[in-house]
Amino acid sequence: MNTIDKFNEHVMPTYGRYDLVLDKGEDQTAVSEEGREYIDFGSGIGTNSLGYCNDEWVDAVCAQAHKIQHTSNYYYTKVQADFAEKLCGITGYSKMFFGNSGAEANECAIKLARKYSFDKYGKDAERNIIITLVNSFHGRTMGTLSATGQDVFHNYFFPFLPGFVNVKANDIDDLNKVLEENKDKVCAIMFECIQGEGGVVGLDESFVKAIFEAAEKNDILTICDEVQTGVGRTGKFLASMNYGVKPNIVTMAKGLAGGLPIGVCLADEKCKDVLTKGTHGSTFGGNPVVCAGGMAVLNKVSEEGFLVEVVKKGDYIRSKLKDLPEVTGISGMGLMMGISLKTKQAGDICKACLDNGLLILTAKEKLRFLPPLTISYEEIDKGLEILTKLLAE
């Protein structure tokens, strides 16, 4: 049996997959079982932030695997402490929690926000509503699905969790209306600065400002889901830094450990001691091998000039695409981009790119680029040449 048939025989069919078996990779190029090469503009889904098998990352991961691969969270490891110190140092947050995925990071944020209000206002106040945005995406667990503001996800698995109310992104009147309707019941507002799965839709600065003003006035916590936008993706270490705001809570995951499973919840001074002994946990959380990979990512991304290069490469791609007749708009920031097409279907172009040796993504009706942050101009040119040709056909 070939790989695809064997896989489909034994794995639940929860994804739409292409008929492609990837075997290995180097830098920004993946190689299939048949030995065919693919330039990668997707980096997993923004996870392989340093590309495939980056030397420093491989060395760090292998060295840690040789040393100690796991301990329970009854004990400490140095690599966890080093990673946490570095991440808190870069972001300016006070404390963090270690999980293994974006959904798990957001579960932690939801629990933290509810407990903050519970501790301060008491159980009877029922101050537990979390406002999330229409068209958001926060994960696939029952909690984060309930938080996700897209009706397509709210099917089959009833009942969903109560306590989430949606506001239209970039609609300040709707925000104020919903806050008024739920007066003294809201404990947090949760949002993505750029809605990734929702179609690479950025929040307006005025809307973000309105969120923070309302939050400040009513002792409501702000939670920024930076699972997709974090770790330099938008040209700043966190996307929220582009808006000049500091949310109380930030979640990160996808690109944080260079392709290994991680999810973290960062808390500021006000929130750092809300989750106490026994209130939260994760068996694999803070895995030493993962932390070693994460440390290699943090070291690279915090190198002098690295993020400036991310912005420049993003601008370069935009300049190459913006005047193409088929391109009607480019959204996003840095190396997170959504490309709107005039007549062609993003899904068809994505498939055609694959057939021509380029991996890209879609988000709603747009093409989506999330290339490795380390992509070179030469690799960008190679990928864009394939895409440009297909868009002109």
Ligand SMILES: *Cc1c(COP(=O)(O)O)cnc(C)c1O
């Ligand atoms: C991908 C994503 C998630 C979910 O992450 P998982 O690791 O798949 O659980 C949550 N929020 C955002 C913004 C995402 O892009």
